[in-house]
Amino acid sequence: MSEVxxxxxxAMxxxxxxxxxxxxxxxxxRLDGASYPTALRQAAAAFAAVIMLAAAVAAAAGEVCC
Incomplete structure (x- = not known):
């Protein structure tokens, strides 16, 4: 498999x-009773946290491997 x-x-x-x-x-x-805007804000925060964690792991792996 190529690197690309x-x-x-x-990434996907x-x-x-x-x-x-x-x-x-x-x-x-929403199950906890939050309004739609609050639930959307929490979902966006969770999405950003997963992306940031993946970036941190990739950066750490890049330092160790290369």
Missing amino acids: AAVLLI LVLVLAVLGAAGAGKLA
Whole structure:
């Protein structure tokens, strides 16, 4: 597998996981009784947190591997 294909595959996997995490956070917020804007804000925060965590792991792996 080429490096470009591997990077694209990993990027798509991270995006799918971020969307799933955001959807779960929004659903849990709504089940807890939060309003729609509050649930959307919590979902956006969860999405950003997953993306930031993936970036941090990628940066750390880049320092260790290369």
